[in-house]
Amino acid sequence: MGKYRFRLQKLLDIRIDKEEESKREFQQAKRESLNVKEKLDLLKANYEKYNNMSNFKSVIEQKITHKYLKALVYSIDKAKIELKDKEKVVEMKRNELRKRQIDRKTVDIIKEKQETAFIKEQNRIEQKANDEFALYGFIRNVQNT
Template structure:
């Protein structure tokens, strides 16, 4: 019995490699977005932590706190912009990954269909051979009687 060899195996391998690369890119973009999101949350926590002014602080301490809060506010705004950019990049990577998976699965399903046809064909050939052997055996048995 012959073994099945898919003619487009190299194409399938290439598409699988591209899908793996796309997965790595997606995970990297996801990681970057998480880092920025963490940074934003830390900035927001610092802002809420230091925004309360108590009556015990001196004017200089209040001024320093005010400048610090303005800096945090600015950083929150910048980090929010950066987060939106990272989310957009992440969505692009997600779409790219979906397309790569579809490309690979298309060729893979073609391979499975062709393999099923090949197996069916091989089984038919084997069945014909078995039928011929049975017929020859029957004829020999009839001739020997």
């Protein structure tokens, strides 16, 4: 019985490599998005911590806190914009990954179908040879008796 050789194996290998690359890019984009989200959460927590001005006794402390809160608000706004941008990148990478998975699966399905057809053909040839051997054996037994 012969060994099956897929003629599009190089194409399948290339598509598998591209899918793996796309997975890495998606994971990297997801990590960056999570880092920005953690940064945003930390900024919001700091804002909540210092937002209550009644905790501070002197006017100087209140002014310093007010400036710090303004800086926090600016940083929070910047972080929100950055998070939206990162989420867009994550979504783009997710779509790219889906497309590459579909491309790979398409070639993989072709390979499976061709391999199944090859195995069926090999089994048919083997069965035909076995039937011929059985027929020759039967004819010899009939002639010898």
